[in-house]
Amino acid sequence: MSSNTIHDSKRVFKIASIPGDGIGTEITSAAIEVLQKLAFIEGKFSFEFNHFDWSSENYVKRGWYMPEDGMDQLKKNDAIYFGAVGWPNVPDHISLWGLILPIRNSLNQYVNVRPTRILRGITPPLAKCGPKDLDWVIVRENSEGEYAGHGGTTHGHSSHAVATEVSIFTRVGIERIMRFAFETAKSRPRRKLTMVTKSNAQRHGMVLWDSVFAEVAKEYPDVQWDKMLVDAMTVRMTLQPQTLDTIVATNLHADILSDLAAALSGSIGIAPSSNLDPTRQNPSMFEPIHGSAPDIAGKGIANPVGAFWSAAEMVRWLGMEEAADALMKAIENVTEAGIRTKDLHGSSDTKAVTGAVCKELESVLGSK
Secondary structure, eight states: OOOOEEETTEEEEEEEEEEESTHHHHHHHHHHHHHHHHHHHHOSEEEEEEEOOOOHHHHHHHSOSSOTTHHHHHHTSSEEEEEEOOBTTBOHHHHIIIIIHHHHHHTTOOEEEEEEEOOTTOOOSSTTOOTTTOEEEEEEEOSSEEEEEEEEEESTTSTTOEEEEEEEOOHHHHHHHHHHHHHHHHHSTTOEEEEEEOTTTOTTHHHHHHHHHHHHHTTOTTSEEEEEEHHHHHHHHHHOGGGOOEEEEOHHHHHHHHHHHHHHTTOGGGOEEEEEOTTOSSOEEEEESSOOOTTTTTTTOOOOHHHHHHHHHHHHHTTOHHHHHHHHHHHHHHHHTTOOOGGGTOOOOHHHHHHHHHHHHHHHHHTO
16 A cells, blocks of 8 residues: 655645546546545645546456556555446446456455435435434445355356355454444444344354354443344334444445435435455545446536545545545535535536535635
8 A cells, every 4th residue: 555645744645546437437527626625725635646447438448447457556546536337338247346346355445334324405205304313324344245256157058047146254254344343333422333134044144144243242342232134124224213323234235225325315326435444454445336327427417425425534534534524514515505416306417516515615624
């Protein structure tokens, strides 16, 4: 991992930018504009962006997403900012396994953190749900489980094809994600953790998941915890959101639940995520969760809030907490002022929201 350099006593962070596909290119451009504005006004740090055009369009032309030395190139940076990957002319399993999953696995990004809350000015779909009722952090195991990539297909071109998808759960993998989840819960005011499982039906890997959780829980007597089956968890998230705080789940379960969480908070367009290597030996990666959205790509109407929130999480991870707080305040000032895209029942486009956040940063940081 690169060490940030010093120029005129200012910290310089090297960021690998991977815009990817569809609206990924649009929201990445918007996020970079906001980040550069933030750094300029703050004055204590700056960003050097290294752009990597590892898109599906190029995959079709050349047959690969990343070059052979792609990981080595990424390791020279302090963090990675990722837009989105996926396009209709490339099967989703190829784009996913050709780009983002290898990055997560090779760079030891075994934690995926997805915060969810109702931002000021946004009306959630649940009529009785207010900002204090929905303020969650979903901790997703990001390296194994259902996305381990183990399995195969036999007789694939025949009428008796057999395909297997093997979920991998290791004691080491479970223990480290549980410990991260407990530490996260411990750092939050409510000190509450809900563990999601499906051990009634998945009687091997999920039973080990439960068992290791129970062991780690003994080390955190100051954290209140409970556990839910994943299907029942969807009901609780919808009908009793105020009973939840920090949530830990497997790769697949947390992937699904975090999309539900985003919808419950107003729109998948506002949801951020962080792919973290807690050892900090490799750069971590930050991305909105909304995907490439081919149906609206190129129209300039994509919601950049998830991209901005992800950027704020990156700034926080790099140690600039006050700047991250300022960016989040600017974002919420803009959403509260009604400058929102169509998915949030507004009439603004990507450019207008981006410009409004940049302008608001001047006000927020000017009033420190």
